[in-house]
Amino acid sequence: MDSVAEVPLFEMDEYEEEDVLSVRSRGVCMYATYPMTPPAGADPDTYIYMNFMKSHSCYDAMPRSSKLVIFDTTLQVKKAFFALVANGVRAAPLWDSKLQCFVEIYLQYSVNRLISIKPESSLFDAIYSLLKNKIHRLPVIDPASGNVLHILTHKRILKFLHIFGSMIPKPRFLQKQINEVPIGTFREIATIQESASVYEALAIFVERRVSALPVVNEQGKVVALYSRFDVINLAAQKNYNNLNMTMKEALTSRSCWVEGVLKCYPHETLEAIIDRIAKAEVHRLVLVDREDVVRGIVSLSDILQALVLTPAAASPVSHELLTPLPSKSISPFSSQCHHFLLLKFQPPFPRYLQVANLSSLKKTRWQVMM
Template sequence: MKKSKHLLHPGFRMTSKKLPPLSPNPYKTYHGQTDSFRPSILEEPDGFARLLLFNSCYESMPTSSKMVVFDTELVLWKAFNGFIYQNTRHVLLANSSKEGAISGILSVTDFIRVMLRFNRERESREAASGVQEEVKTIQTDSIGKMSIRDYRELVQTEGNFMDLVSINADQSLLEAARLLCHHRIHRLPVLDPDNSSPLFILTHKRILKFMWCFGQQFCPSEWRKKTAKELGVGTWVGIRVVFYDTRLSDCLDILLNKGVSGLPVVDSKTLEVQDIYTRFDAVGIALLQANCIDVTVKEALAYKRNIDLQTERVVSVKETDTFWHIVSVLVESSVHRVCVVNEQNAIEGVISLSDVINFMAVKPGKALKPTKFTQHTQSAAGDLSDQAITARLQQSEKEREEEAAHKRNPTS
């Protein structure tokens, strides 16, 4: 197992050569401050899409990031234990036979697939023998003893294998958003275009925060007046929920096969949202001798509160809240989804990060052509001292202020 930590430039960086300056200080836009954009630019429906188009993935690189890499020869149950110890939802996979090239991602989705497979095999053996088997852990089962490489080959024979989807750091953020949306994935490895080494993982959450920090001026006025339901954002029909007495195996089956990453746990009578069970919450439930997935959701929720995992809390909004308010809640709460409730706190809808980014940027920017940036500064930025980076940011801010002043008064 290898860890790599990239200490890079602070916060987001902004490319302003092909786009008018967002504000004298782009960091001030986080709290809704506006600048001197022309009204015609502000009202363009594809404003957020263009913002992402004219900024490469480099611009969203975090100040620091932890990346966990497992060799594909690692035994599967040890890899899943690593999820707990590293408190992560995914790890990158490196193929030692190909000089450590990144070949895929192992995520909590794989963990759930293994648990369900083990549970089905156990139930089949019990039905055949008529004797209930003693609860086993993943490592005692044959699939747990597989290497990651053998497991991926098994998944491929079953038709569930997915090739690695990645993006080069010099490609646009809009292309990254398109890949996340098209492949229905939640994380996208960003690779160095020179040597294909991984730099960081790009997610819906980080793209939305980028748009929030630097693009609030693009928000159409109707987004501040209409609700998400009026704009057609989110899921409002056929919402998938579970109850406290739902079997965990059934809950995990929905998470794996129905295209959702989190299930609201609601009261069976009032439909009031009580909790939420996500894919990540399943990590660890079957790794101890005393636990398996043949429990209820209530028991599983009690178990997850007793282990040291950063689980997602329930965040709800009112059905009368405007779409832009919901966007602000998603950003400031740093969650993957919000539950929309009525006056009785009964669930009415679910809005995820992917729903929001698809509506704000992917659909409006459908006709925009992909952009690839020929120059990047990652290597240089990585070698700079903190003082040098600060000086560059101050110089960049000064240039933006001068350009903004010139646009306000071209004759001066």
């Protein structure tokens, strides 16, 4: 594990269409939540995707086979970190051998409890849990055996919707231009210059609470996208002692080839943008003008919120479904997290991470950004 050459840096394809299409052969659809009839006078198109998610369970969106990495809480943090990178996954459920149950998820770390969902729960419930708890991975746990069956993500759910979109009526609002619908972030967009250092990027990640930064050149044109996962890869390459390298250097030193930043334009339709983000299997698109100047960010969370949760919140009969979920997790951008982030990349590899295990990580209430 200590040899960089032995650590392949890649992100596995999180979804295979063959696996999703196998749902048809299974002939299974466990309805956990009944579709809602649109209120009188409301546009029925608004509720199409919400009802689709309510009519399909988490089980429906699970592939026939996939990789699931599980760690014991006694595993050293350093070994767990490199094991994630080597297996091409970003998170792993933590098993407590004393309690004989799953207690947390690494690297989306929760201090008090593991946020999970049952396989028979609806995809609507899954989206609600992901967005309201501000998490990116939701373990699907079998209530009978206690086993983790799968880990749902925003990307996986949107891909499921994208594949099966031809089976439901196509809402007319999909033909609206992105600048006509309130989907995305268009104010105070965090960016970083090519000449800025990686350390400056880390500070922006923490201070602005963002997971990716458009990298712009001297003319203000976007040339790349730098994410928190790029920082993880930087550590895996043992370049954590060179945080003063420029963003341009960091981008060219990526061990895995990354295609140029994926963009969208104000005149493009919502349908075209959803199609692009689903096919490319990315978390976000950078909205630019004709000069390639950054004007906004359209993320998976923005799309799922607008298509699924916002219609439910507007319905007078579904407010009980949208009561805030309890969450006592430490904010991933708390001062403790910032402290841990800096420790993680100071040279040499922090001695704490070399000797500590995942159980002691929980006691310190430190959280790994991912």
